[in-house]
Amino acid sequence: QAQLGESGGGLVQPGDSLRISCTSSARTPGVYTMAWFRQAPRKEREFVAGINWNGHATNYADSVKGRFTISRDSGKNTMYLQMNSLKLEDTAVYYCAARLDYRTTIFTAPGDYVEWGQGTQVTVSS
Numbered sequence: 001q002a003q004l005g006e007s008g009g010g011l012v013q014p015g016d017s018l019r020i021s022c023t024s025s026a027r028t029p030g031v032y033t034m035a036w037f038r039q040a041p042r043k044e045r046e047f048v049a050g051i052n053w054n055g056h057a058t059n060y061a062d063s064v065k066g067r068f069t070i071s072r073d074s075g076k077n078t079m080y081l082q083m084n085s086l087k088l089e090d091t092a093v094y095y096c097a098a099r100l101d102y103r104t105t106i107f108t109a110p111g112d113y114v115e116w117g118q119g120t121q122v123t124v125s126s
Helices: none
Strands: 004-007 010-012 018-024 032-039 046-051 058-060 068-073 078-083 092-100 120-124
Touching: 004 092, 018 032, 018 092, 018 120, 032 078, 046 068, 046 078, 058 068
Parallel strands: 010 120
Antiparallel strands: 004 018, 018 078, 032 046, 032 092, 046 058, 068 078, 092 120
16 A cells, blocks of 8 residues: 655746655555646546556646656655646646556546545645
8 A cells, every 4th residue: 555645835936847746655565557636626636647657658638738747766656746837727736646557557537546645735826
């Protein structure tokens, strides 16, 4: 079971960059697909980006393609989301999620993931 913790959120201005991190403290090594979701006030949780267990496959929501980059450092059990050219509509609580999976398919529904972090707030405001 992976225990996930996010960090790196904050308040930035439109056009700024920010990198958020998710660290897994899984007791036993596992093969996990990991993903970032976000939830804005009064909106449903939505998929942002995902990466398979070895980093060879990624998937992005259309709204963030070309601006966000997901990556992972398996040696550090850490996943990152580099967010560039941030927009007001990127404001949300960002959650990391994981599922035990050795395939390259990146699932995009929240119900496909069983492990979740507590979230980190990203606020884009002028």
